[in-house]
Amino acid sequence: QKEVEQDPGPLSVPEGAIVSLNCTYSNSAFQYFMWYRQYSRKGPELLMYTYSSGNKEDGRFTAQVDKSSKYISLFIRDSQPSDSATYLCAMRFTNAGKSTFGDGTTLTVKP
Amino acid sequence: NAGVTQTPKFQVLKTGQSMTLQCAQDMNHNSMYWYRQDPGMGLRLIYYSASEGTTDKGEVPNGYNVSRLNKREFSLRLESAAPSQTSVYFCASTEAQGNEKLFFGSGTQLSVL
Numbered sequence: 350q351k352e353v354e355q356d357p358g359p360l361s362v363p364e365g366a367i368v369s370l371n372c373t374y375s376n377s378a379f380q381y382f383m384w385y386r387q388y389s390r391k392g393p394e395l396l397m398y399t400y401s402s403g404n405k406e407d408g409r410f411t412a413q414v415d416k417s418s419k420y421i422s423l424f425i426r427d428s429q430p431s432d433s434a435t436y437l438c439a440m441r442f443t444n445a446g447k448s449t450f451g452d453g454t455t456l457t458v459k460p
Numbered sequence: 461n462a463g464v465t466q467t468p469k470f471q472v473l474k475t476g477q478s479m480t481l482q483c484a485q486d487m488n489h490n491s492m493y494w495y496r497q498d499p500g501m502g503l504r505l506i507y508y509s510a511s512e513g514t515t516d517k518g519e520v521p522n523g524y525n526v527s528r529l530n531k532r533e534f535s536l537r538l539e540s541a542a543p544s545q546t547s548v549y550f551c552a553s554t555e556a557q558g559n560e561k562l563f564f565g566s567g568t569q570l571s572v573l
Binding site for chain 2 (some may be wrong): 353355357394395398416439447451
């Protein structure tokens with residue numbers, strides 16, 4: 350069983366839709382939770398990160414962590430075609446240098 | 461500001477050939493990483509260097525070697541390439557081990573025939 354499981358997708362939505370991207374994990378010691386966005390033929394870039402449980406909002410993006418359920422989500426409001434990319438969740442133990450990544454969900458937002 | 465620079469961008473090798481993937485960062489970061497990305501398998505850590513002078517194995521180190529040449533440069537070597545090493549390779553860096561923000565290069569697409 351993988352430590353981090355991500356909804357596989359692909360996901361296709363119309364412009365303006367609310368998108369929910371999700372990951373579950375098995376190791377309760379994870380403390381830092383990240384979402385990376387990866388455009389085609391590019392390296393991933395950090396989009397959001399949260400520490401422990403709770404919500405974090407940045408513009409149209411909201412990251413949510415529920416440690417009791419070992420479940421994290423990324424919500425995208427008013428989705429745009431420019432949001433079309435692969436989204437990778439990642440998580441780390443506190444003070445560890447290695448991130449464990451999910452397999453990614455490919456999102457397409459259609460105009 | 462170039463960030464993380466990887467060379468080459470594309471490479472085709474025959475089974476058994478060797479090659480070195482180069483990575484350099486200009487952000488004065490201490491920690492550097494090599495990942496491979498295969499379809500449907502996300503990013504898997506090959507090797508990392510927490511600081512200049514140190515290297516450690518990641519999740520999938522077999523068939524690879526690394527060298528942290530100096531603070532800026534971290535190279536990945538395939539001594540005898542195998543078709544199973546066909547993948548996209550990403551180098552990443554971060555300010556220090558324990559910092560959550562990884563900066564990635566644009567990747568090297570490697571095919572081993």
